[in-house]
Amino acid sequence: QRRLFDLYTQEQVLDIAKEDQEAAHFSKRAQIWQTMRRAVLDDRINARTTDEEWADFVAKTDKEGLLREQDLAEFRRRLQWDEEDEIAARKNLVLMADLQSQFDLKIAELGFAHKLDRRRFAQELEAEEAETRKQRERVVASLEADMEVAALERDLAALKQATRHAADAEDRVEEVRALEHKLDQARLQADDRRRQLLDDADLAHTLRRAEHDLEQRFRSEDARLDNTIVRERHELEAEVKLGQAKTQSAIDDLELESIRKEGELGIDFMRQLKSVKREDREESNKIDRTHMEEMARVNREDAYERQLAAQEAQEHSQKLETARREQEHAQELARQAAAQAAQEQAERMAQERLAMEQQFELDRIARMGELSTEALIALSPVERGHILAEVKRTEQFKDLSEDQILALASERNPELARVLVEKQELATEGKLKAAEAAMWEKLADERVKAQEALRAQMQAQMDAQAAHSADQNAQVERMAKEAAERQERISSAAMDNMADVAKTAAQRPDQSGTTVVYPPGGSAPSVGPMTTSPTPTGGGGAPSGGEVQVCPNCRVKSPVGEKFCNNCGHQFFDT
Known part of the structure; x- marks a missing residue:
């Protein structure tokens, strides 16, 4: 008796065991994906799951390490999406887990279906083997019955021949009848068995061939009945041996036929197994295509959502850029207004300063007109003091005579003293009139020279005063320009602070920023100084x-x- 696995090679047995192992592997993977799906739905794992929690969850869920690292990485990457994509990511994760579970379950079902088909084929093969054995037993029994009938017929023929030659034929009549009765019964049994064999379509040809052989043997036996009993017995023994050989040959033929049928069944089984494997591969490819199409659809949806997010971000960036440009424009307008206001203030301050200087000069001149000559000499510079002293000395000459004036003037003018001496000498010589004319002419020249020198000195003083006024005006203009620049810097700093505050408010930072305090814009008291601490500041001011x-x-x-x-x-x- 042959078993199913006797027909398989060692490689086929290993393939079957490998398929069983793969089916169990994918079934376990499907269970793991279902567990991860339930964990996602129960929010036990989400985007806020830390690396330690994730590693602990994977270690507890996939103890045997059946899931691939790239699948786990893709699963974790989808979990770590932003909060705004959490709903879409959850749907995608659940769908991916369902697809993976369905894929693994389908593979497991196909593996179990292969196993059931192999068992069914094995049962059918065993049933076919049992039926073949039963047919072979029936054929062998029929052949044995035919051989028994042939032996009885030969014995009957031998007895008939013997009764013809023997003297005691009457004594053997009963024995002949008994043999005939047995022969009839054997023929009936052979006919019954022959009819049973004829019911089997697969063995009809074998039965007809056996009947033909038996008829030939019966005819040959009838032809040789006339021979002697000894010769007939030898021939009968040879015929029996020949029948046994033919029976063995028929049995061998039946065994070969059974082996051939078993081989055909094995080939059919292998063909069916290959067909099932091919269908499994097609189904697996179909599932893979479905999975890839689903993943492509999910990726397209993700790309579309990301494109929408990028467009929204671009629109938001454009709005921010527009707001920034408007803010810069407002800052530029404010800076220009501040610069214009500072320039106007500087011009106004320069005009006020010039008016104050003019008024101060007028007041100074008026007050100096009220002062005495001694006070003016005391308050005036050295050059102006000398001039005022000369004026004072000249005023002293108004009540003096000509000789007294010349005498006083000769104290400071050696040339005048020399002239007076000459005058005295001329007076003694009687030449006074001509000498006086020359002297007075010389005095007139000296007076003209003195007046020109005084005029040049006064012009130089006026030029110096004008230069001083120009320097003061330049200083006023410089101070006004510095004030305008300072005001512009203050305005620009204020605008920058406003821009920083607007940018900070737009970006929603934390509330721990620097607090900016601006100086009050109102007017302070007009008198009295304002004293501050010696802390150094960044603006223009006093030393630290x-x-x-x-x-x-x-x-x-x-x-x-x-x-x-x-x-x-x-x-x-x-x-």
Whole structure:
């Protein structure tokens, strides 16, 4: 008796075991994906899951390491999407887990179906083997019955021949009848068995061939009945041996036929197995294509959503850029307005400074007109003091005579003293009139020279005063320009701070930023200094050491002790 696995080679048995192992592997993978799907739905794993929690979850869920690293990485990457894509990511993860589960379950079902088909084929093969064995037993039994009938017929023929030659034929009549009765029964049994064999279509040809052989043997036996009993017995023995050989040959033929049928069944089984494998591969390819199409659809949806997000981000960026440009334009307008205001303020301050200087000069001239000559000499510079002293000395000459004036003038003018001496000499010589004419002419020339020198000195003083006024005007203009630049820097810094505040508010930072405090825009008291701490500041002002005072008009810092503001000329205190 042959078994199913006796027909398989060692390679086929290993392939079957490998397929069983793969089916169990994919079934376990499907269970793991279902567990991960339930974990995602229960929110046990999400985008906020840390690396340690993820590693612990994977170690507990996939203890045997059946899932691929790239599948786990893709699963984790989808979990780590942004919060705004959490809903879409959850749907995609659930769908991916379902597809993976369906794919693995389908592979497991196909593996189990292969196993059931192999068992069914094995059962059919065993049933066919049992049926073949039963047919072979029936054929052998029929042949044995035919041989028994032939032996009985030969015995009967031998008895008939013997009764013809023997004298005691009457004594053997009963024995002949008994043999005939047995022969009839054997023929009936052979006919029954022959009819049973004829019912089997697969063995009809074998039965007809056996009947033909038996008929030939019966005819040959009838032809040889006339021979002697000894010769007939030898022939009968040879015939029996020949029948046994033919029976063995028929049995061998049946065995070969059975083996051939078993081989055909094995080939059919292998063909069916290959067909099932081919169908499995087609089904697996179909599942893979479905999975790839689904993944492509999900990727297209993701790309579309990302494109929408990129468009929204671009629109938001354009809005921010427009707001920034509008803010820069507003800053530029504010800067220009601040610069214009600073320039107007500088011009106004220059005009006020010029008016103050003119008024101061007028007041000074008026007050100097009220002062005495001695006071003017004391308050005037050295050159102007000499001139005033000369004027004072000239005023002293108004009540003196000519000789007294010449005498006083000769004290400081050696040439005049020499002239007076000559005058005296001429007076003694009687030449006074001509000498006086020459002297007075010479005095007139010296007076003209003195007046020209005094005029040149006064012109030089006026030029010096004009240069001083020009320097003061240049200083006023420079201070006005510095004030305008300072005002522009303050305005630009304020606009930058406003831009930073707007940008910070747009980007929603935390609330721990730097607080910017601007100086008050209202006017301060017009008198008295404003004293601040000696902390150094970034703006233009006093040095870092010592206290400073702030002008209430232009807010410029000056060292404590300065009477006037260096920028606008404000008077801090009265003397």
